[in-house]
Amino acid sequence: MIVSEIDIVIQKSNRKTVSIFIERDGSVSARVPEKLSDEEIRDILKAKEYQIFKNLAEWTQLNENAVEREYVNGQSFLYLGRNYRLKLVDEKLDGVQFKRNTFFLSKEDKHKAKELFIKFYKDKLNSKIYPIIERYKNQLGVEPNQVKVMELQNRWASCTPNGNVNFHWKCAMAPIDVLHYIVVHELSHLIHNNHTKAFWNEVDKILPKYDEQVNWLKINGVGMSL
Structure with missing residues (x-):
């Protein structure tokens, strides 16, 4: 359903209220009671338009910090809330190894x-x-x-x-x-x-x-x- 140029994915279920979510990819979804008609849903979403735009703006601001990771020496990867560096090594390893606060990956497995x-x-x-x-x-x-x-x-x-x-x-x-x-x-x-x-x-x-x-x-x- 498109409301004010925003494409909103509607999910009907056995619920009593309407909830709107900004998904991690920036898409917008709404979970609504099954009994509501399309017109009623549109009216409710229209009334919530300001909140939707506000949440989308917030999502955009947060995503300015998105990380583009590459599998190269020194690149950091998250694990249990902390960032650790990757080191590519010549020897054969069984997948990704984590030791001494460092990720290790065999160069031949980089692909x-x-x-x-x-x-x-x-x-x-x-x-x-x-x-x-x-x-x-x-x-x-x-x-x-x-x-x-x-x-x-x-x-x-x-x-x-x-x-x-x-x-x-x-x-x-x-x-x-x-x-x-x-x-x-x-x-x-x-x-x-x-x-x-x-x-x-x-x-x-x-x-x-x-x-x-x-x-x-x-x-x-x-x-x-x-």
Whole structure:
């Protein structure tokens, strides 16, 4: 649906309110109640036009800090909230190696460097995410059906209607406290499949200062890329 020259992707679901999101790629999406007609949706989005433009302007400003990474000596890559340099070496290595606060990659593997970095982040996130889930699922009294680390395009994580919880491999780039927030956020969706006040109260019970992690993602999320 196009409103004031903005192409907005509409997602209807069993919800009571309209929520508008600026996705990480700058696209705009709106989640709306199924019962609303196209005309009613258009009127609501028109009324929220100022907020949409304000959020888009903010997204543009934040994305001025986007990082274009190259797989060369000295290039920095994020891991658990900190930047570490890459060193290309002559010897054969088994993928990307991280030791002594440095990433190492064999020169002969440079042509598939992105693929190997993604595998590194997936492996590391898989090793770190499950203990965090075990900790918070007991506090929240929930049990996810399946947990997967995968490519999620413009989302850090997702919770499906059948109880599956998915995490973007890029989450391995975030600090541990931010990773804890992402886990709590998704597990809370097993209780409230929305972003109502009740949902945020659930998150707040576990992480009273979660707004600090939200702000970190808002400012630094654009740099969590390859």
